[in-house]
Amino acid sequence: MEIPKTYDPKQAEEHHYGRWEREGCFAPEVNGDPSAPVYSIAIPPPNVTGSLHMGHALQHTIMDVLTRYYRMKGFRTLWLPGTDHAGISTQIMVERQLKKEEGKTRHDVGREDFIGRVWKWKEQYGGEIQRQMRREGVSVDWSRERFTMDEHLSRAVREFFVRCYEEGLIYRGPGMINWCPKDQTALSDLEVDKESQAGKLYYLRYPVKGSDRRVTVATTRPETMLGDTAVAVSPVDERYADLVGMTLILPIVGREIPLVADEFVDPEFGTGAVKVTPAHDPADYAMGKRHGLAQVSVIDQHARMTAEAGAEYEGLDRYEARERVVQKFEESGLLEKVVDYEFSITKCERCGTVIEPLISTQWFLKQAELAREPLRLFRERREPRFVPENPYAKVYENWLAGLYDWTLSRQLWWGHRIPAWYDAGGNVYVARTEEDARRAAGADDLEQDPDVLDTWFSSALWPISTLGWPDEGSPDLKTFYPTSVLVTARDIIFLWVSRMMMTGMKFEGRKAFDDVFITGTIFDKHGQRMSKTKANGIDPLVVFDKYGVDATRLVLASIGSTDTRWNDNQVESYRNFANKIWNAARFCLMNSEGARVGGGFEGEPERWALHDRWIVSRLNKTAREVAAAVEAYQFHEAVYALYHFFWDDFCDWYIELSKSDVTAADAGPERDAARGRVLTVLEQALRLLHPFMPFITEELWQRLPGVGKESLHVAYREAGVTPTVMLAAFPRADESLVDERAEAEMRSVIELVSRVRNIRTELSVKPSEEVRLVIGTAGNGLGDLFTASLPQIKRLTRAADVSVRDSLAEVPRASARAVLAGGAEVAVPLEGLIDFEQERARIGRAREKQEKELQKVGGQLSNPQFVGRAPAEKVEELRQRAADLAGRIKALGEMLEALGE
RNA sequence: GCCCGCUUAGCUCAGUGGUAGAGCACACGCUUCACACGCGUGGGGUCGUAGGUUCAAGUCCUACAGCGGGCACCA
Numbered sequence: 001m002e003i004p005k006t007y008d009p010k011q012a013e014e015h016h017y018g019r020w021e022r023e024g025c026f027a028p029e030v031n032g033d034p035s036a037p038v039y040s041i042a043i044p045p046p047n048v049t050g051s052l053h054m055g056h057a058l059q060h061t062i063m064d065v066l067t068r069y070y071r072m073k074g075f076r077t078l079w080l081p082g083t084d085h086a087g088i089s090t091q092i093m094v095e096r097q098l099k100k101e102e103g104k105t106r107h108d109v110g111r112e113d114f115i116g117r118v119w120k121w122k123e124q125y126g127g128e129i130q131r132q133m134r135r136e137g138v139s140v141d142w143s144r145e146r147f148t149m150d151e152h153l154s155r156a157v158r159e160f161f162v163r164c165y166e167e168g169l170i171y172r173g174p175g176m177i178n179w180c181p182k183d184q185t186a187l188s189d190l191e192v193d194k195e196s197q198a199g200k201l202y203y204l205r206y207p208v209k210g211s212d213r214r215v216t217v218a219t220t221r222p223e224t225m226l227g228d229t230a231v232a233v234s235p236v237d238e239r240y241a242d243l244v245g246m247t248l249i250l251p252i253v254g255r256e257i258p259l260v261a262d263e264f265v266d267p268e269f270g271t272g273a274v275k276v277t278p279a280h281d282p283a284d285y286a287m288g289k290r291h292g293l294a295q296v297s298v299i300d301q302h303a304r305m306t307a308e309a310g311a312e313y314e315g316l317d318r319y320e321a322r323e324r325v326v327q328k329f330e331e332s333g334l335l336e337k338v339v340d341y342e343f344s345i346t347k348c349e350r351c352g353t354v355i356e357p358l359i360s361t362q363w364f365l366k367q368a369e370l371a372r373e374p375l376r377l378f379r380e381r382r383e384p385r386f387v388p389e390n391p392y393a394k395v396y397e398n399w400l401a402g403l404y405d406w407t408l409s410r411q412l413w414w415g416h417r418i419p420a421w422y423d424a425g426g427n428v429y430v431a432r433t434e435e436d437a438r439r440a441a442g443a444d445d446l447e448q449d450p451d452v453l454d455t456w457f458s459s460a461l462w463p464i465s466t467l468g469w470p471d472e473g474s475p476d477l478k479t480f481y482p483t484s485v486l487v488t489a490r491d492i493i494f495l496w497v498s499r500m501m502m503t504g505m506k507f508e509g510r511k512a513f514d515d516v517f518i519t520g521t522i523f524d525k526h527g528q529r530m531s532k533t534k535a536n537g538i539d540p541l542v543v544f545d546k547y548g549v550d551a552t553r554l555v556l557a558s559i560g561s562t563d564t565r566w567n568d569n570q571v572e573s574y575r576n577f578a579n580k581i582w583n584a585a586r587f588c589l590m591n592s593e594g595a596r597v598g599g600g601f602e603g604e605p606e607r608w609a610l611h612d613r614w615i616v617s618r619l620n621k622t623a624r625e626v627a628a629a630v631e632a633y634q635f636h637e638a639v640y641a642l643y644h645f646f647w648d649d650f651c652d653w654y655i656e657l658s659k660s661d662v663t664a665a666d667a668g669p670e671r672d673a674a675r676g677r678v679l680t681v682l683e684q685a686l687r688l689l690h691p692f693m694p695f696i697t698e699e700l701w702q703r704l705p706g707v708g709k710e711s712l713h714v715a716y717r718e719a720g721v722t723p724t725v726m727l728a729a730f731p732r733a734d735e736s737l738v739d740e741r742a743e744a745e746m747r748s749v750i751e752l753v754s755r756v757r758n759i760r761t762e763l764s765v766k767p768s769e770e771v772r773l774v775i776g777t778a779g780n781g782l783g784d785l786f787t788a789s790l791p792q793i794k795r796l797t798r799a800a801d802v803s804v805r806d807s808l809a810e811v812p813r814a815s816a817r818a819v820l821a822g823g824a825e826v827a828v829p830l831e832g833l834i835d836f837e838q839e840r841a842r843i844g845r846a847r848e849k850q851e852k853e854l855q856k857v858g859g860q861l862s863n864p865q866f867v868g869r870a871p872a873e874k875v876e877e878l879r880q881r882a883a884d885l886a887g888r889i890k891a892l893g894e895m896l897e898a899l900g901e
Numbered sequence: 902g903c904c905c906g907c908u909u910a911g912c913u914c915a916g917u918g919g920u921a922g923a924g925c926a927c928a929c930g931c932u933u934c935a936c937a938c939g940c941g942u943g944g945g946g947u948c949g950u951a952g953g954u955u956c957a958a959g960u961c962c963u964a965c966a967g968c969g970g971g972c973a974c975c976a
Contacts, residue, residue, distance in 0.1 A: 576938040587935030865956040
């Protein structure tokens with residue numbers, strides 16, 4: 001069989017995904033066991049305009065490992081994919097295209113035509129991320145793929161809206177919102193970024209009516225003073241106590257405004273007096289409500305000054321107006337001072353424009369009320385469970401506990417149009433359909449609200465709407481809800497986690513997921529967050545091309561929930577690991593004639609050779625460790641266990657120990673059995689690796705002799721799919737095959753081989769040169785052990801001759817020696833190669849090391865406090881160790897003597 | 902201001918109160934019949950600082966420092 005020496009990931013990656021998908025391996029229906037437990041995940045829907053970034057790749061890897069693992073365990077498994085419509089991003093993208101290609105705005109073509117174009121754009125370009133996901137190897141059920149603008153999901157959105165409206169949770173009214181002057185829409189608090197910025201703090205003097213006193217206020221936005229309707233001070237501030245209730249004259253404008261007392265004001269800050277602009281600041285808005293202050297809007301939706309700001313300012317940009325206002329204050333001597341000041345500004349998350357807080361009529365959702373049930377569930381039962389618990393459980397709880405109304409409406413065209421209609425008299429009718437609204441209005445000429453809903457409003461329904469809600473008795477909802485886990489990034493806790501919990505609790509009465517796994521953040525190698533503006537992002541597809549998908553997945557799985565600086569070295573090391581797997585399989589396959597997977601381990605394990613009992617024990621322990629690690633979301637532990645089992649145990653030792661049998665010149669049952677054993681262990685290892693490395697494992701598994709339908713998990717045998725490792729049973733740890741004695745004995749053999757190799761290297765014995773070994777067993781039963789493994793020991797130490805004796809008394813003086821655990825010793829006669837002085841120094845160093853260790857252990861043992869208080873088991877352990885050390889030191893001393901002074 | 906996390910080998914990171922680990926990097930040797938993306942051998946750490954608890958602390962507690970994050974405030 002011709003197998004290349006180097007693994008080519010591309011070839012395997014292109015080979016299997018299509019077949020898995022075509023044959024329905026990803027769909028839960030492939031499972032024919034009606035009593036199978038269920039495992040389900042709803043993907044956090046990526047943005048339809050987006051392309052894959054490292055964060056997606058990380059999340060998808062985690063989800064795919066879990067999905068493939070539970071599928072191989074026989075669970076009825078569903079991982080449901082899809083995308084959201086990303087209202088603003090998508091609309092902006094299409095608007096830009098329209099401008100570029102036809103020089104038109106969306107208003108030029110009209111709403112209906114524009115939406116048609118967005119759909120067309122979506123059909124043409126929207127599939128990018130889905131193609132990239134196939135490249136990742138994700139085992140999502142594409143037959144259930146959903147899009148938030150699908151007819152069904154749109155119906156779910158209307159249902160959500162109408163029900164909440166009917167219950168009074170959704171209302172329409174004026175409120176203080178974040179307005180983006182560029183995108184011309186309202187935004188929720190989660191769609192804006194706060195940024196620290198160097199600016200100025202202006203101290204303005206406001207005259208007190210009927211007095212020559214003045215009150216100085218400090219502000220970062222002087223232009224808003226045109227809309228001031230009060231000045232506030234702290235009720236406990238004695239400096240202003242006598243002024244409370246008096247009237248001030250607002251400079252420039254001449255408006256009379258009151259001086260009020262409010263708890264909000266911090267007397268320590270600035271002058272202790274705050275100008276109040278209820279129409280342009282969220283805090284002032286609240287204060288205005290408390291004191292019944294007028295709201296004067298001086299800035300419009302384009303961030304220009306309004307007529308109310310005064311004829312002199314009307315139409316000016318807010319920053320121009322600022323300069324003029326400051327100038328005016330200066331001229332009239334009312335500008336006390338200007339100081340440098342760092343403050344934070346709010347910017348639109350998408351376009352970076354400075355947000356203008358203003359009063360606007362919008363639709364709002366009383367989130368705090370929807371959060372009540374999730375909050376109760378969390379406080380009473382700690383559900384859902386966060387992994388890692390710290391700090392995310394607290395972040396979630398704090399968020400739910402501190403919610404305020406969510407601005408739902410967006411002044412966009414692309415999205416779910418608000419199901420509210422108005423009659424000629426301006427009365428509003430909220431309904432599931434226009435027909436319902438007409439019936440309710442008793443009129444035909446209704447106009448639908450022009451606004452659409454926040455994209456996150458539809459994402460909030462994702463776990464239930466994708467499974468069929470609001471349809472009564474939807475079988476998917478019944479089977480797959482609640483989902484098993486939500487895997488996402490930490491900033492999504494507010495956007496998805498909490499809101500999905502709200503809708504799940506409200507409409508299904510149950511949590512949306514059992515667990516929430518929060519992935520770590522991947523930084524660049526300098527520790528900087530990856531971002532488009534910094535252009536320091538690492539493209540996962542480039543990494544796939546360079547190192548292969550499987551290697552990349554292994555790195556991502558190990559990252560799990562840890563914040564990490566990306567490091568290509570790690571991927572390279574796993575690329576090498578993939579190549580190691582490839583070559584181990586290459587060896588097994590090149591020597592597979594006469595053997596099949598499953599053969600070679602016949603009869604009672606007690607009769608097997610040591611290294612066979614050992615590898616089976618290691619295999620079962622590894623299966624146990626990997627399963628435990630995956631189920632506990634400790635993916636790095638699973639990867640570590642797999643890496644070391646495969647490379648160290650299987651390749652470095654088991655294959656080497658089996659080599660002489662496997663490659664024996666004469667064919668025969670013994671050779672074939674040995675071949676069957678390496679194949680069998682390899683096949684089991686491929687299953688263990690499969691959730692992490694789907695492509696290479698499938699590529700190799702397909703080539704193994706003796707795998708077929710019977711290899712599949714019993715739940716998949718009737719499915720009629722091409723036998724595949726992804727539907728094979730994940731190896732269950734058989735504790736009866738875990739053999740501690742075999743492992744201890746193998747440790748002795750490994751130590752012997754390692755000591756001899758060390759001697760060979762240190763004494764510069766040529767690798768090709770054969771040596772002679774004398775093993776002294778001190779009559780403690782190790783003799784049989786070493787004798788039984790003699791052929792293996794000879795091969796691994798490149799020894800022509802090995803003799804096992806009671807002691808090393810008879811060995812030539814010109815020998816290099818080493819001490820082994822359990823009182824055994826080994827000598828390598830090296831006539832002519834030994835420099836006695838050097839050898840004495842070498843052994844002297846070894847003895848010194850042991851003596852130092854013994855001193856430490858002895859010190860502890862001679863401490864009565866330790867012996868008295870530590871568990872007897874620990875004390876005994878240490879005594880054993882001390883005895884072993886003493887034995888070694890004694891033996892090393894004898895060796896020094898034998899070498900002569 | 903409040904809360905949280907991190908600080909372990911040159912780098913990236915594991916680490917469960919009981920002998921400090923891995924990968925990469927480094928050094929030396931190797932055309933050993935699966936693999937140089939490899940094989941063998943080795944060097945390298947007062948576990949951020951200072952206290953405390955304990956027979957025993959990288960691990961638990963307190964304080965501090967540096968880095969990072971969240972929330973609040975930011976007139």
